[in-house]
Amino acid sequence: MQEVFDSGMKVRREVLSDAHVDRANANKDEFTEEFQDLISKYAWGSIWTRPGLDKRMRSAVTLTAMVAGGYWEELAMHVKAARRNGLSVDEIKEILLQTAIYCSVPAANVAFKVAKDALAEYAAEEE
Template sequence: MSEMSDKGMAVRRRVLGDAHVDRAEAAKDAFDAPFQAMITEAAWGHVWSRSTITDRERSMLTIALLAGLGNDAELALHLRATVNTGASRDDVLEALMHVAIYAGVPRANHAIAIAKKTFAEMEAT
């Protein structure tokens, strides 16, 4: 692995948690291993590891973008990651209110439902 891959894996584990990353790593095979390597290096090593904004701010941006694009599974994953990034539920609501204005009320409404369900699941465990 490259230095950027190592850096990316460390950030990925810090943000998403060891349990999630361990499951993802165990599930990868020859088909998706190159994809997993790319996102670890590019998303986590090149983008999430930058020091220009905080993990909290990056988390809010990611949540807004995922909600605006309708990427529900990734949205729930990043909502769960807020326990590691420092983004509060108020932060999430603010991000989703921006989604309503800039990406559409239906996307934000759906994302808010996902957030409520995800946060309830988090409280239950």
């Protein structure tokens, strides 16, 4: 299981950034530690490491899922991750336009605002 965890942490750092993972780890406590380990092992170590989809496609799917679920903080984080994984701003826009049809116009409206702010933060971080 340690190998899965280590693989997950590697991908998690590549996708979300060292700074994000370091913050998450620094905020771990007795109550949240097992949840953080679960995320690293299963979401990142078992799913994101699978060969069936590349990181770009996984990001596209994840953006859609965040909009569908209304997980706005997670959407912001994954918009930045999508850029790290090679999605262009135009591709992110197209994904959000698609969510307007399949998730709802109100959800896409919020998503565009969240994404716009996240893209600005990403651009500032890259300078």
